[in-house]
Amino acid sequence: MREQSTKKSELDLPVSLRYKETKRQKTGVFFRRKVGWLFVIISIIAISIFNFYPMVQAFLLSFQSGMGANLEYVGFDNWQRLFGDPTFIAALTNTSIYLLIQVPLMIVLALFFSVLLNDPKLKFKGFFRIAIFLPCVTSLVAYSVVFKYLFGIDGIINQFLLNFGFISQTINFLADPFWAKVVIILAITWRWTGYNMIFYLAALQNVDKSIYEAARIDGANSIQQFFQITVPMLKPIILFTSITSTIGTLQIFDEIVNITNGGPGNATISISQYIYNLSFEYTPDFGYASTVSYVIVILVVILSIIQFRVAGEKK
Amino acid sequence: MKKLQRIFIYTFLSLAAIVSIFPFLWMLVSITNKSVDVTQGRLLPGTHLIENMKTLFATVDIVPALINSAIIAVITTILTLLLASLAGYGFEIHRSRGKDIVFTILLLSMMIPFAAIMVPLYRMFGSISDTAPLIGIDSLGAVILPTATTAFFIFFFRQNTKMFPKDLVEAGRIDGLSEIGVFFRIYMPTMKTTYAAAAIISFMNSWNNYLWPLVILQSPEKRTIPLLISNLGSSYSPDYGVIMSAIVIATLPTALVFFLMQKHFVAGMMGSVKG
Numbered sequence: 001m002r003e004q005s006t007k008k009s010e011l012d013l014p015v016s017l018r019y020k021e022t023k024r025q026k027t028g029v030f031f032r033r034k035v036g037w038l039f040v041i042i043s044i045i046a047i048s049i050f051n052f053y054p055m056v057q058a059f060l061l062s063f064q065s066g067m068g069a070n071l072e073y074v075g076f077d078n079w080q081r082l083f084g085d086p087t088f089i090a091a092l093t094n095t096s097i098y099l100l101i102q103v104p105l106m107i108v109l110a111l112f113f114s115v116l117l118n119d120p121k122l123k124f125k126g127f128f129r130i131a132i133f134l135p136c137v138t139s140l141v142a143y144s145v146v147f148k149y150l151f152g153i154d155g156i157i158n159q160f161l162l163n164f165g166f167i168s169q170t171i172n173f174l175a176d177p178f179w180a181k182v183v184i185i186l187a188i189t190w191r192w193t194g195y196n197m198i199f200y201l202a203a204l205q206n207v208d209k210s211i212y213e214a215a216r217i218d219g220a221n222s223i224q225q226f227f228q229i230t231v232p233m234l235k236p237i238i239l240f241t242s243i244t245s246t247i248g249t250l251q252i253f254d255e256i257v258n259i260t261n262g263g264p265g266n267a268t269i270s271i272s273q274y275i276y277n278l279s280f281e282y283t284p285d286f287g288y289a290s291t292v293s294y295v296i297v298i299l300v301v302i303l304s305i306i307q308f309r310v311a312g313e314k315k
Numbered sequence: 316m317k318k319l320q321r322i323f324i325y326t327f328l329s330l331a332a333i334v335s336i337f338p339f340l341w342m343l344v345s346i347t348n349k350s351v352d353v354t355q356g357r358l359l360p361g362t363h364l365i366e367n368m369k370t371l372f373a374t375v376d377i378v379p380a381l382i383n384s385a386i387i388a389v390i391t392t393i394l395t396l397l398l399a400s401l402a403g404y405g406f407e408i409h410r411s412r413g414k415d416i417v418f419t420i421l422l423l424s425m426m427i428p429f430a431a432i433m434v435p436l437y438r439m440f441g442s443i444s445d446t447a448p449l450i451g452i453d454s455l456g457a458v459i460l461p462t463a464t465t466a467f468f469i470f471f472f473r474q475n476t477k478m479f480p481k482d483l484v485e486a487g488r489i490d491g492l493s494e495i496g497v498f499f500r501i502y503m504p505t506m507k508t509t510y511a512a513a514a515i516i517s518f519m520n521s522w523n524n525y526l527w528p529l530v531i532l533q534s535p536e537k538r539t540i541p542l543l544i545s546n547l548g549s550s551y552s553p554d555y556g557v558i559m560s561a562i563v564i565a566t567l568p569t570a571l572v573f574f575l576m577q578k579h580f581v582a583g584m585m586g587s588v589k590g
Contacts, residue, residue, distance in 0.1 A: 035494040036409025043402035044417060046464035050436065051424040057435035113331060116324055131332035134339065137573045139523035141541040142562045145548035146338050149555065156341060159356040194335065198581055251428045254525045258545050272430040272526070279434050280530065286434050293431035300426050 055297075061290035067283055078291035088292060090266040091274040094181065098252060098270070102185045103245045107238065110193050114200035115230060129201070133194035140191070144258035147187040148174065151259075177267035180260050184268055187255055192248075196241045203237045204230070239311040246303050250296055271296050342566075345559040353555035367556040377561055379536055380543040387458050387528075387539060388521040394463035395517045396510055403472025404502055408484055409494075418473070421466045429526060436461055437530055453533045462521060468513055475509040476502075511579045519569050540565045 062078055064071040082088050116122070117129055135143065151157050151173040158170040173179040207230070215225050231238070253272035256262060262269035262277075269277075271292060278289035345353045346368075348361035371377060406418045437452070444451030450460060483505065487497035503510070525541040532538060538546075544565055547558045 036405050036411065036414065038495075039405025039409060039498070040402045040414060040417070043398050043464050043469055044421065046398065046460075047421055047424050047466060050461040050464065051427055051432060051466075054432035054435035054439065055427055057438075058431050061434065113328070116328060119324075122324070128328045128332055131335050134335055137519075137570045138566055139525075139541055139544075139569065141523070141525050141545050141548075142566055143338065145544055145558065145562060146342060148548060149553075149558075150338065150341070154354045156356050156358075190334070190338075202581070247426065247428070251430055253430065254541075258548055261549070272428075275430045275433070276526070276530075279437070286438070289434050290431075293428070293434070296428045297431050300428060304426065 058290040058293055061287050062294050064287040064290075065285065066287060067285065071287055074287070078288050081288060082291060082295070087266055087269065087274060088271075088295075091269045091271045091292075092295070094266075094268055095250060095252065095271045097181060098185060098188070099246060099249045102188050103242060103249055105185070106189045106193050106196060106245065107242055109189065110196035110241075111200055111230075111234070111238070113193070113197045114204055115226060117197075117201060118204045129197075132197060135191045135193075136195045138191065140254035141258055143191055144187065144255045147183065147190075147255075148259045151183045174260050175264050177264055180264065180268045184255055184259055187259060188249065188252070192245065196245065199237050199241055200234055203234050207233050235311055239307060243304055243307055246307065247300055250299055250303075342559050342563055345555055346563050348556055350553070350555045350557070353559070363556055367560045370554065371557045371560045371564075375543070375547065375557070375561060376535070376538070377540075377543065377564065380538050380540050381564070383455060383537060384522055384540040387455055388518050390455075391459050391463050391521040392514055392517040394459065395465070395468050396513055398464050399468035399513065400472045400503070400506070400510065401498065402469045403474075403476050404498055406469070407473045407476040407479075408481070408502075418469075422470060424466045425470070433526065433530055436527075440531060452531055453537055454531075455537065457531045458524075458528050458539075462524065462527065468517065471513060471516075472509065475506065479506060508579060511576065515572055515576055515579060518572060522569055 061071070063073055063075060065074040065078060066072055113132055117125055122128075138146075149155055153170055153172045153175075155173075157173070158167075161167045162170065171179060173183050211229055212225055215229060220228065251272050252270045253276065256268055256270045256273050257276075260268040262273050275289050275293050275296075278285050278292065341358070344358055344360055347364040348357050349363050349366075352361060352363075406414055440450065440457045441452050444453075448454060450456035479502065483501050484497055487501045488494075492500055523541060524539075525545065528539045528542055529545075532542065544558075544561055547553070547561055
């Protein structure tokens with residue numbers, strides 16, 4: 001009935017351009033638009049219930065306080081409490097340290113690996129690629145436990161360092177505020193560098209080889225080629241990976257809980273772990289936990305906007 | 316100079332490969348050794364593998380945990396594939412200005428940190444626990460529901476649907492298929508690779524999910540594999556051989572999926588950003 005009269009390009013046109021159709025066609029398109037909503041409606045409802053509604057709830061909760069289910073509105077008390085809460089300050093500082101060191105370190109490493117592996121003359125390319133990507137198959141909990149043991153006081157890393165004379169006595173990595181953070185940064189970098197590398201490798205394959213050829217003739221060395229050609233070409237994908245990595249690291253939880261459990265003291269605690277502790281480990285204070293969680297929301301929004309700005313500026 | 320550069324590149328890549336692979340080798344070696352040998356830094360395969368496995372299955376409830384994780388991962392993946400592909404198809408094929416706006420709003424949910432909605436979700440499932448225990452607190456259903464529909468997979472399917480030849484939709488309509496018939500009879504079979512890629516990502520995410528099951532599951536017999544391993548890892552007198560065995564068993568499914576479907580896996584990752 002409606003099929004034959006439908007123009008092929010009709011679906012690509014915005015609604016406003018479709019007005020010239022006959023009445024019969026119009027009913028067809030109208031019907032199809034209604035049907036279109038049926039395809040998406042379950043997802044819209046589900047995401048509203050399980051994402052947007054809880055977001056609103058958390059916002060309301062952030063102005064309430066009390067133990068367990070006995071909550072009452074307290075205005076901005078929770079927000080004021082944030083600034084005088086040493087555990088929150090520690091969690092915010094630690095998360096910022098992870099973010100500022102780990103994300104750039106990982107992205108630079110991943111870029112570097114992908115450029116090396118993109119060299120057509122390189123041998124064992126497949127092996128190197130799979131080896132570096134391999135950590136991505138592990139679950140966050142599993143590799144965290146492995147790292148905890150690797151860096152334990154009687155762990156293999158200590159024995160290795162001792163045997164080769166790098167240190168004269170074992171380092172208790174996980175009980176030292178500085179080294180514990182280092183271990184966590186190393187662990188996340190180990191797990192995610194290969195993942196980001198795959199994105200860059202795929203993007204590099206789309207870069208026209210003749211550009212490099214031309215640059216070489218003009219006398220550009222490999223470092224100049226990297227900064228003048230590779231980085232600008234990969235900019236969109238670098239933006240994508242840095243935003244996803246930033247959002248991921250801001251929410252870091254699994255690694256902290258399973259490697260150090262936030263310790264020693266609160267030297268490695270992250271914001272997500274603090275929210276979890278406030279809600280389910282200590283006497284539950286859902287209101288204050290929601291206030292802390294909104295700090296992550298605000299950080300995600302601000303950092304994403306900044307990254308978009310920085311990437312857009314140089315265009 | 317050129318030669319020096321070569322040497323540097325190979326040394327550097329080899330080092331990176333060793334660092335990446337070493338924890339795996341250590342895991343594999345450790346499951347064949349006694350706990351004492353593991354702590355003494357033994358890096359050679361031993362003969363304790365069967366003993367470790369026996370102890371693991373005798374002392375740790377790993378089988379129920381594997382079953383729970385499998386149930387959750389399979390149902391989540393099926394629901395995700397069905398709902399997200401329906402929506403991705405709807406947003407792209409039945410495009411309209413209204414839907415484009417809704418789509419953009421849905422995408423914003425990708426930026427919501429899970430820690431921010433964990434408490435309201437927990438309270439929400441808590442409030443229905445009495446009336447609907449199957450999806451209440453401490454139920455596998457409650458683990459599945461919030462993770463089964465994510466904007467990421469809708470985005471993923473929409474991006475891949477851009478490659479889907481729209482003429483096929485027309486052809487299906489001419490053949491007298493209903494709109495939903497076009498989806499099931501034409502779109503689904505054509506997009507097999509996209510479904511495969513999404514299935515891998517969804518399965519891995521679900522199999523490895525930790526925070527939400529930790530919040531919502533309480534009784535030990537409901538525990539999933541990551542909860543079990545986390546528990547083993549925090550014990551005071553760990554039997555390293557046994558714990559490593561549990562970790563290897565937990566990693567096997569995702570490692571297998573990865574090696575068998577490597578191409579789809581990478582294609583899937585890329586599918587989420589291209590276009």
